[in-house]
Amino acid sequence: MNKVGIPRGIFYYYYKDIWTNFFDALDVPYIISPKTNKKIMKLGVKHSNDEMCLSMKVYMGHLFYLKDKCDYLLVPRIDNFKCNNQTCTNFLALYDIVSNVVDNPILNYNIDLEKNKNLKKGLYDIGFKLGKSKKEIKKAYKYALKEYKDRRKAGIKKNIKNLESEKIKILIVSHPYNTYDEMIGADIIKYLESNDIKLIYSDKFSSKEVNKLSLKYSKDIYFKYNKDNIGALKYSEDKIDGVIFLSSFPCGPDSIANELVMRKINLPYLNLIVDDSSGFAGMETRLESFIDMLGERHE
Amino acid sequence: MNKISYPLIGDYGVPAQYLLSHIFKDQIVVPPPITSKTIELGVKYSPDFVCTPFKYTLGTMIESADKGANILIQLGGGCRYGYYAELQEKILHDLGYDVKVINLITKGKPELKRILGSFKNINVKFRKSKLVYYGFITMKMLQYMDKVDDYIRANIAFEVEKGSFDLLRDEMLEKFKETKGFTNLYKIYKYYFKQIKKVEVHKPDNPLKIGVIGELYTLMEPFANGYLEKDLANNNIEIKRFTTATYLLLKKKKIMKRAFRKNKVIKYHLGADGADNVMNTKWLCNHGYDGIIHIKSAFCTPEIGAMPIISKIAGEKDVPVLFLTFDANTSEIGVKTRLEAFYDMLEMRKNK
Numbered sequence: 001m002n003k004v005g006i007p008r009g010i011f012y013y014y015y016k017d018i019w020t021n022f023f024d025a026l027d028v029p030y031i032i033s034p035k036t037n038k039k040i041m042k043l044g045v046k047h048s049n050d051e052m053c054l055s056m057k058v059y060m061g062h063l064f065y066l067k068d069k070c071d072y073l074l075v076p077r078i079d080n081f082k083c084n085n086q087t088c089t090n091f092l093a094l095y096d097i098v099s100n101v102v103d104n105p106i107l108n109y110n111i112d113l114e115k116n117k118n119l120k121k122g123l124y125d126i127g128f129k130l131g132k133s134k135k136e137i138k139k140a141y142k143y144a145l146k147e148y149k150d151r152r153k154a155g156i157k158k159n160i161k162n163l164e165s166e167k168i169k170i171l172i173v174s175h176p177y178n179t180y181d182e183m184i185g186a187d188i189i190k191y192l193e194s195n196d197i198k199l200i201y202s203d204k205f206s207s208k209e210v211n212k213l214s215l216k217y218s219k220d221i222y223f224k225y226n227k228d229n230i231g232a233l234k235y236s237e238d239k240i241d242g243v244i245f246l247s248s249f250p251c252g253p254d255s256i257a258n259e260l261v262m263r264k265i266n267l268p269y270l271n272l273i274v275d276d277s278s279g280f281a282g283m284e285t286r287l288e289s290f291i292d293m294l295g296e297r298h299e
Numbered sequence: 300m301n302k303i304s305y306p307l308i309g310d311y312g313v314p315a316q317y318l319l320s321h322i323f324k325d326q327i328v329v330p331p332p333i334t335s336k337t338i339e340l341g342v343k344y345s346p347d348f349v350c351t352p353f354k355y356t357l358g359t360m361i362e363s364a365d366k367g368a369n370i371l372i373q374l375g376g377g378c379r380y381g382y383y384a385e386l387q388e389k390i391l392h393d394l395g396y397d398v399k400v401i402n403l404i405t406k407g408k409p410e411l412k413r414i415l416g417s418f419k420n421i422n423v424k425f426r427k428s429k430l431v432y433y434g435f436i437t438m439k440m441l442q443y444m445d446k447v448d449d450y451i452r453a454n455i456a457f458e459v460e461k462g463s464f465d466l467l468r469d470e471m472l473e474k475f476k477e478t479k480g481f482t483n484l485y486k487i488y489k490y491y492f493k494q495i496k497k498v499e500v501h502k503p504d505n506p507l508k509i510g511v512i513g514e515l516y517t518l519m520e521p522f523a524n525g526y527l528e529k530d531l532a533n534n535n536i537e538i539k540r541f542t543t544a545t546y547l548l549l550k551k552k553k554i555m556k557r558a559f560r561k562n563k564v565i566k567y568h569l570g571a572d573g574a575d576n577v578m579n580t581k582w583l584c585n586h587g588y589d590g591i592i593h594i595k596s597a598f599c600t601p602e603i604g605a606m607p608i609i610s611k612i613a614g615e616k617d618v619p620v621l622f623l624t625f626d627a628n629t630s631e632i633g634v635k636t637r638l639e640a641f642y643d644m645l646e647m648r649k650n651k
Contacts, residue, residue: 089573092569256353260385273348
């Protein structure tokens with residue numbers, strides 16, 4: 001009965017708090033796919049185009065894992081957040097790709113602020129589609145948004161507080177769907193944390209503040225999430241010891257934006273690109289020497 | 300004194316040179332034709348997994364800068380193409396060239412204010428009226444070029460005397476460079492189109508027909524696709540291609556709007572030309588084409604997104620699609636083998 005499947009990839013990391021609270025409040029059952037494991041990865045590689053980026057492959061894996069376990073799949077589309085805040089073209093195409101490779105009914109909404117389509121309208125549509133009344137949806141939306149904002153604020157506060165720490169501080173410049181994914185960034189994060197390093201995440205900054213700061217590095221950039229990342233780097237520039245650029249192979253916007261910033265910063269940096277065939281052993285050596293180098297500079 | 304240059308896409312260097320040399324009094328540096336040396340240079344200084352047009356254009360820019368150009372004009376598109384300019388400028392600076400890269404289009408939307416402002420920056424004596432007048436002539440020139448090319452593409456495989464189309468076309472482009480005004484341009488076009496139509500072709504009743512779709516740079520720059528269209532013509536195949544400068548600059552918006560209204564395959568734009576290619580696939584399937592070749596440069600994100608949808612549509616209509624990816628060091632032989640097998644397969648299906 002009306003079970004919604006939420007693939008744990010790409011959009012999930014931006015909207016998980018809103019979605020789960022919204023469905024909880026509406027009393028709609030939902031299932032979130034488990035953390036990425038080898039099986040899901042294999043499924044993803046099998047069902048996606050060879051040249052898709054690793055994050056997309058992971059997403060496809062989650063999608064096919066959920067395919068027979070739910071009635072609806074939740075796949076949104078994000079186009080832009082107004083003036084010069086576009087997203088990667090994968091975000092634009094994902095809904096149409098999914099609707100063409102899977103037969104399941106899809107719950108979809110479109111965020112396109114230039115055409116005045118926002119999250120609120122989208123979630124209302126989904127509520128109606130699931131047969132809920134306007135009053136119920138309004139209440140659920142309000143609740144979900146409040147929870148999301150509270151959590152986000154707390155996350156940002158903690159992240160910024162970490163900037164004042166005495167330990168070695170490294171900024172992870174990456175997208176949340178890479179940083180927190182079990183098969184992409186998790187090993188790297190775990191390794192760094194076990195070496196007593198304070199990590200600051202580029203996605204946990206207030207977008208309002210950081211978005212404009214990106215202009216100091218790049219005038220022309222128009223990718224929203226890369227703008228936030230670069231702005232976060234500008235914001236914390238003087239307080240950190242090093243930067244790690246973490247991207248999935250072959251990420252389009254990252255390839256240009258990160259390269260530009262690498263040529264402009266005066267900090268030690270490490271550029272990690274994760275592939276579906278790369279093991280952690282190779283990464284470990286590079287991380288180890290990077291940490292040693294930072295340690296010596298720190299003293 | 301400034302020296303202006305631009306990266307190359309196919310033969311569109313002719314209108315570009317015409318426009319720039321008329322609106323600016325500065326010297327124009329004609330970029331050298333793309334060779335394997337150009338690509339080597341481009342690959343050497345580009346980031347690893349940037350898409351191939353970046354490498355091609357960077358290579359051309361370095362070669363133009365070596366010839367003394369200090370202002371380079373970069374176009375731009377809807378994907379990350381619109382963001383090339385800034386990084387290319389930084390790379391060129393790091394290499395020690397004192398150049399300025401000017402980006403005309405970002406985010407896929409030409410902003411008139413931005414273009415005018417950057418032209419004013421190149422030369423203070425720049426006047427808008429000149430841009431309007433010569434802009435329109437250039438636009439017309441592009442349209443004429445594309446019309447002639449469309450005709451040639453459909454017939455070049457069947458010309459009786461090999462090379463007669465190319466000869467006339469080259470002559471026409473040579474004349475286009477010295478166009479004096481609208482009427483003069485029209486006369487040249489009319490004369491040569493007549494001549495081209497007079498060229499003897501021996502077309503069989505039911506030739507193999509292939510539609511070529513894909514990413515714009517790889518489609519329009521023959522060097523980037525290993526002279527694919529020539530290869531098709533040598534195998535007696537009629538070619539249809541949608542992506543031309545006229546289509547991208549003038550028709551795209553209108554056509555896509557209409558196409559979206561009555562299709563059930565996709566709901567949204569896929570970014571850059573992804574949606575266009577999906578629609579074109581549908582058109583080709585419905586108009587009796589024997590096969591489709593989809594070409595793109597490596598790592599072209601919008602096309603990668605469109606590929607599963609294209610293969611699904613074509614699969615439903617039972618039209619074979621060949622997907623080819625061209626990187627800076629794709630070997631021509633490898634591509635040729637795959638193409639040959641594809642032609643043979645189409646031939647066999649047709650004769651069945």
